[in-house]
Amino acid sequence: MAPNDPSKEVLPDQITTPGDLNRLIRELDDLDEYLNQAALRSAQEPSRLPQTSKALEELAALNSLQLLKADDRATFKDLLAKIKQQAPTIHFGFASAPSLTFLSKLVSWLRTNIHPQILIRVGLEPSIIGGCIVRTTNKQFDFTLRKHFVGKHDLLVKALSGREEPS
């Protein structure tokens, strides 16, 4: 049975950004178009299914949907459209481009603790050196190394003046 509440569905960790979701939607549209055209052809004509991405297959499997069934594909498309419309997006600014593994781990934590369908946008801000800057809809959180050092300013001053031994 196809799920009706998109917020209860989970996205695979490979789908991290709105771009990934858009690519997934386009891929599903292409697959649906191909299969619809293939259904119009005669059964004797050989047909070769296009190769689907691992993310699409994993997402379909997670939601118990079969891509070869037209109804499931329609449900899948509706589900993706709703996710695209309703999924919250959070922006991360890093000093360098993060790896897919890093993004997968980060998205996994976010979907476990923040929202199950959250998507992230990644930006580059070399000036922050380390850490990241997180921007939600209305707020900004500075998790940079510079901010961390500024917070430890008094400790550094004490260590420099010899009043407190650095740990």
Add this chain to the structure above:
Amino acid sequence: MNNRWILVIIGILVLIAVAIIFYAMTAKKKPSKHTAKDTYEDQAKKDVEHIFNDDFRQELRNRGRLYFEKIINENAMFLQQDLRMTTSQLNEYMKKEITDKLQEEFVKYEQTIRDANQVALDSIAKSNTALETETQTLSAQLMEQFNNEKARLIKRFEENMAEIVNYYVVSAIGSQVDLNDQLSFIISDLQANKDEIVKDINNGA
């Protein structure tokens, strides 16, 4: 009345004229008696002129001159002695007066000098006291400013030193730290702000 008086006066005048004529006529009748007497007188006059001749008169004048010169010399000597004595007394008096006056002036001068010296000493003492007070005040102000400036410099040094160390550490390790190594650090920060992020996402437009 008037005629009577005029007649009286005329009569008196006539009488006086008759008396005068009578006296003149009687005087002319006695010339012999007076001639001998005149001779004696003339002879006496001649003897006198013979005694008091020009030599004798010259001698008298010389004597008078000498006597006058003597008197003059004596008086001059007395006058000179008096003058010397007066001069000596005057000198003594002048010396005494000048000495007294000078001593009095010197006493006044010394008193003035002592007063001026005392005033100068008092002024110097006051100046020293004021200068010492001013020096202490200035020293206190300088010390306070010095301590403030020292504290300000130390504070600024600590702040700048912390900034320098921060910049150095960030610059040194910024390019060396991998994002994968920062994941735990980022997740811990996310965990610390989890509630706020969730609230903002759920309430966000």
